[in-house]
Amino acid sequence: MVNGVRRIGRAALNAVLPPRCLKCGAVVDQPGLLCPSCWASVTFLAPPCCAACGYPFEFAMGEGALCGACSRDRPLYDRARAVLRYDEASRDIILGFKHGDRTDGASALGRWMARAGAELLAEAEVIVPVPLHWLRLFTRRYNQAALLALALSRSSGVPVAVDVLRRRRATPPQGRMSATARRRNVEGAFVVKPERRDRIADRRVLLVDDVLTTGATVNACTRALRRGGAAAVDILTVAQVVRPSQ
Ligand SMILES: [Zn+2]
Numbered sequence: 001m002v003n004g005v006r007r008i009g010r011a012a013l014n015a016v017l018p019p020r021c022l023k024c025g026a027v028v029d030q031p032g033l034l035c036p037s038c039w040a041s042v043t044f045l046a047p048p049c050c051a052a053c054g055y056p057f058e059f060a061m062g063e064g065a066l067c068g069a070c071s072r073d074r075p076l077y078d079r080a081r082a083v084l085r086y087d088e089a090s091r092d093i094i095l096g097f098k099h100g101d102r103t104d105g106a107s108a109l110g111r112w113m114a115r116a117g118a119e120l121l122a123e124a125e126v127i128v129p130v131p132l133h134w135l136r137l138f139t140r141r142y143n144q145a146a147l148l149a150l151a152l153s154r155s156s157g158v159p160v161a162v163d164v165l166r167r168r169r170a171t172p173p174q175g176r177m178s179a180t181a182r183r184r185n186v187e188g189a190f191v192v193k194p195e196r197r198d199r200i201a202d203r204r205v206l207l208v209d210d211v212l213t214t215g216a217t218v219n220a221c222t223r224a225l226r227r228g229g230a231a232a233v234d235i236l237t238v239a240q241v242v243r244p245s246q
């Protein structure tokens, strides 16, 4: 009841308050936009890029070209794409969406993701978000990946199944962990719910999350989805960490 009241209150507020920049909060023309200076501060990722992880290349390397890291150790997923480079400028957008109350940004971020992931969406049969553990869901009130997945489904028309994956245990936040520690942290943490297997069996799944860092989380989810019968798994995120050379 309290939640319902809060939601109605927010909807009413949104109707009378001017729309605000997703990053700095300055007033903008339409909801879900960045103001001109924030727009100029973020880096949009675009081809050419590694066919697997989406790492941006300076020059076109030919179709199917892989970055150094992927040619040494190919990720479990097929392709990963992102809207923005994850850096100081884009971090505020992600954190505002994750911990703040900027869920109004979901539909704009969904539209951005639909554009950046057009190639993946053309073949995707179902969109699945990375799940939160229920304990964290309880304290945070919403799963940001699920909000993004729902918005992306609205923008693209590809069906979404928000409750396919389950997080078996609450894993500690990975903020400062090394790549190996992250991998161990999420190993075996995800499983496909047996009663939801039919949503992904023999389908091409598009897995959605807010940020792709080392790939530990999406690889663990990909392994679970494959075990659950998915034909292929692609990844689409709002932002992706781009290392100086890869
Ligand atoms: Zn701004």
Ligand SMILES: [Zn+2]
Pocket: 050, 051, 052, 053, 054, 055, 066, 067, 068, 069, 070, 071
């Ligand atoms: Zn790569």
